[in-house]
Amino acid sequence: MDYLLTEEQQMLRELARQIAEEKVRPVAKHYDETQEFPWEIMKILAQSDLFGVYIEEKYGGTGGGVLELALVTEELSRACGGIAVCYAASALGTYPIILFGNEEQRQRYLPDLAAGKKLAAFALTEPNAGSDASAIETRAEKKGDYYILNGRKQWITNGGEAEVYVVIAMTDKSKGARGASAFIVEKGMEGFEFGKKEDKLGIRASATRELIFDNCKVPKENLLGKEGMGFLIAMRTFDVSRPGVAAQALGIAQGALELAIEYAHQRHQFGKPISSFQGIQFMLADMATQVEAARALVYSVCRMIDSGKKDVAKESAMAKLFASDVCMRVTTDCLQIFGGYGYMRDYPIEKYFRDAKITQIYEGTNQIMRHIIALNLIKELASKKR
Amino acid sequence: MRIIVCIKQVPETTNVKIDPNTGTLIREGVESIINPFDMYAIEEGLRIKERLGGGEVIVITMGPPQAEDALREAISMGVDKAILISDKRLAGSDTYATSYTLSKAIQKIGDYDLILCGKQAIDGDTAQVGPGISSWLDIPQVTYVRRIREIDKDKAIVERMTEEGYDVIEAPLPALFTVVKEINEPRLPSLKGKLRAKKMEIPIWGVDELGLDADKIGLDGSPTRVMKVFTPPPRQKGLILDGPVEEAVDKLANLLKDIVIR
Numbered sequence: 001m002d003y004l005l006t007e008e009q010q011m012l013r014e015l016a017r018q019i020a021e022e023k024v025r026p027v028a029k030h031y032d033e034t035q036e037f038p039w040e041i042m043k044i045l046a047q048s049d050l051f052g053v054y055i056e057e058k059y060g061g062t063g064g065g066v067l068e069l070a071l072v073t074e075e076l077s078r079a080c081g082g083i084a085v086c087y088a089a090s091a092l093g094t095y096p097i098i099l100f101g102n103e104e105q106r107q108r109y110l111p112d113l114a115a116g117k118k119l120a121a122f123a124l125t126e127p128n129a130g131s132d133a134s135a136i137e138t139r140a141e142k143k144g145d146y147y148i149l150n151g152r153k154q155w156i157t158n159g160g161e162a163e164v165y166v167v168i169a170m171t172d173k174s175k176g177a178r179g180a181s182a183f184i185v186e187k188g189m190e191g192f193e194f195g196k197k198e199d200k201l202g203i204r205a206s207a208t209r210e211l212i213f214d215n216c217k218v219p220k221e222n223l224l225g226k227e228g229m230g231f232l233i234a235m236r237t238f239d240v241s242r243p244g245v246a247a248q249a250l251g252i253a254q255g256a257l258e259l260a261i262e263y264a265h266q267r268h269q270f271g272k273p274i275s276s277f278q279g280i281q282f283m284l285a286d287m288a289t290q291v292e293a294a295r296a297l298v299y300s301v302c303r304m305i306d307s308g309k310k311d312v313a314k315e316s317a318m319a320k321l322f323a324s325d326v327c328m329r330v331t332t333d334c335l336q337i338f339g340g341y342g343y344m345r346d347y348p349i350e351k352y353f354r355d356a357k358i359t360q361i362y363e364g365t366n367q368i369m370r371h372i373i374a375l376n377l378i379k380e381l382a383s384k385k386r
Numbered sequence: 387m388r389i390i391v392c393i394k395q396v397p398e399t400t401n402v403k404i405d406p407n408t409g410t411l412i413r414e415g416v417e418s419i420i421n422p423f424d425m426y427a428i429e430e431g432l433r434i435k436e437r438l439g440g441g442e443v444i445v446i447t448m449g450p451p452q453a454e455d456a457l458r459e460a461i462s463m464g465v466d467k468a469i470l471i472s473d474k475r476l477a478g479s480d481t482y483a484t485s486y487t488l489s490k491a492i493q494k495i496g497d498y499d500l501i502l503c504g505k506q507a508i509d510g511d512t513a514q515v516g517p518g519i520s521s522w523l524d525i526p527q528v529t530y531v532r533r534i535r536e537i538d539k540d541k542a543i544v545e546r547m548t549e550e551g552y553d554v555i556e557a558p559l560p561a562l563f564t565v566v567k568e569i570n571e572p573r574l575p576s577l578k579g580k581l582r583a584k585k586m587e588i589p590i591w592g593v594d595e596l597g598l599d600a601d602k603i604g605l606d607g608s609p610t611r612v613m614k615v616f617t618p619p620p621r622q623k624g625l626i627l628d629g630p631v632e633e634a635v636d637k638l639a640n641l642l643k644d645i646v647i648r
Contacts, residue, residue, distance in 0.1 A: 049577035
């Protein structure tokens with residue numbers, strides 16, 4: 001299908017695909033097994049300018065938007081969902097600075113992030129605050145020129161590897177969600193340590209780690225927006241980052257599908273390639289159709305965001321929900337096509353199946369996505385009635 | 387420091403087939419690429435510039451108009467300028483005529499410190515153009531360079547790969563080096579490079595711009611004559627003589643006697 005990408009977007013996709021095929025695919029298994037952080041790939045992505053595809057030119061980027069970010073993420077995910085998320089999670093940590101940073105903060109952080117000299121991360125989740133983000137317990141207390149942070153963040157993608165963290169902490173617990181604020185915290189700041197690195201089912205190339213703040217001193221200039229805006233910053237960030245997760249899901253599904261088609265064509269049973277059996281053909285046809293439908297939705301939502309539309313929470317959630325559910329179904333069926341071989345680690349398909357699952361969970365579970373969508377439907381109805 | 391890299395556009399040989407009737411390459415539908423050895427030359431040029439913290443890398447190629455694609459790819463990797471040498475009168479040039487033409491282009495660019503070439507092209511496989519250029523320019527050449535140890539405006543110390551190991555050679559600059567694949571790993575293009583490559587104007591120099599001597603160019607100016615192009619017959623299967631050693635030796639001796647040396 002032709003999505004009428006601009007010449008620049010096609011160029012970008014071609015470059016991302018070349019890197020994915022030549023550099024990422026050959027090492028995907030290695031990083032999955034060792035759980036080492038794929039710095040060699042991050043360096044290549046940096047050298048190729050791909051970290052700046054959604055960042056304005058005046059901050060060292062190439063001036064694209066969410067669609068450009070999605071195109072790169074999709075292509076990388078086709079080869080390795082884990083390595084792709086190391087890339088995409090940096091965008092998740094960068095977006096709050098793009099959206100809510102003042103000029104001084106943008107100039108201080110964006111050029112290095114656009115150049116890929118530093119990675120970013122976003123830290124909201126805590127042991128007792130997942131879907132209910134308003135339940136966070138990490139506190140930030142203002143003392144003179146500093147905020148003093150205390151608490152723990154859990155399951156932070158790029159944790160330990162990133163240099164720049166956007167951390168949501170409570171400045172006024174009595175106000176609930178309205179008492180949260182967002183801070184830019186740098187690796188190496190006094191009182192900022194890293195805890196346990198998680199051993200995961202999938203996306204094992206990515207680092208998922210605990211952040212520990214023990215009287216961490218953050219300069220007051222590092223407050224993003226104003227006190228109390230933390231929750232809003234998180235939600236607006238997710239509005240633009242969820243299509244990135246959708247693109248990751250899309251890429252994983254596409255990559256798995258390509259492997260399954262090839263396998264079905266090569267694998268002979270009853271004297272014929274299994275791709276000649278209608279049972280397999282229908283599976284392939286259904287999968288290809290679902291993936292294309294997901295792509296159409298994801299790209300459309302990206303374009304909507306890039307056009308400057310403000311109210312995108314519903315569409316963004318739809319893209320993430322649909323693409324990740326498609327991804328899980330497609331990778332499940334692709335593994336089925338591989339049969340017993342698919343269950344073995346010798347074949348790459350089981351990795352796609354493992355990598356797929358997280359896309360239904362992180363950056364808001366798909367149940368939360370449905371909740372956001374339904375909430376917006378009801379809101380729309382209410383505003384019509386008025 | 388001004389570094390000039392000479393590159394060639396070649397057919398992607400992994401896909402090349404030979405027409406069994408005419409014995410010539412079937413070029414249709416075959417993708418063109420930068421000669422892989424020239425990729426190492428481009429990369430090394432860029433690395434020297436980065437190492438010295440400045441300078442200029444210019445890439446040149448001689449070929450048909452579509453060779454411009456190869457130059458744009460080099461620009462996307464980060465070279466500063468590209469020049470296409472293209473003229474119908476240059477068609478059919480052999481290594482003598484090509485190295486002459488390239489040397490004239492290099493002289494026209496002028497003020498160069500280093501010329502880099504791949505060790506050979508994967509289509510012609512002659513490995514003559516690089517050394518040819520240095521002869522026309524009367525500058526030192528080092529072939530099969532696998533590492534540049536030191537380099538400044540006046541001289542370079544390089545390792546030249548040999549069958550047994552390597553030689554360490556110091557050469558005054560300007561000089562010409564041809565490089566082998568051991569020297570580096572070429573980078574991928576960058577997005578900014580690709581955007582730049584799309585927009586950049588590439589000058590085209592022909593016979594007149596270069597003031598070329600008509601009897602040193604093109605097919606007529608080329609002393610090489612291709613008499614015949616053919617696919618060598620596939621290698622015959624070997625023969626293993628087993629059994630007791632003495633018998634095998636006898637058999638071998640008899641077989642050798644039968645071989646007529648042509």
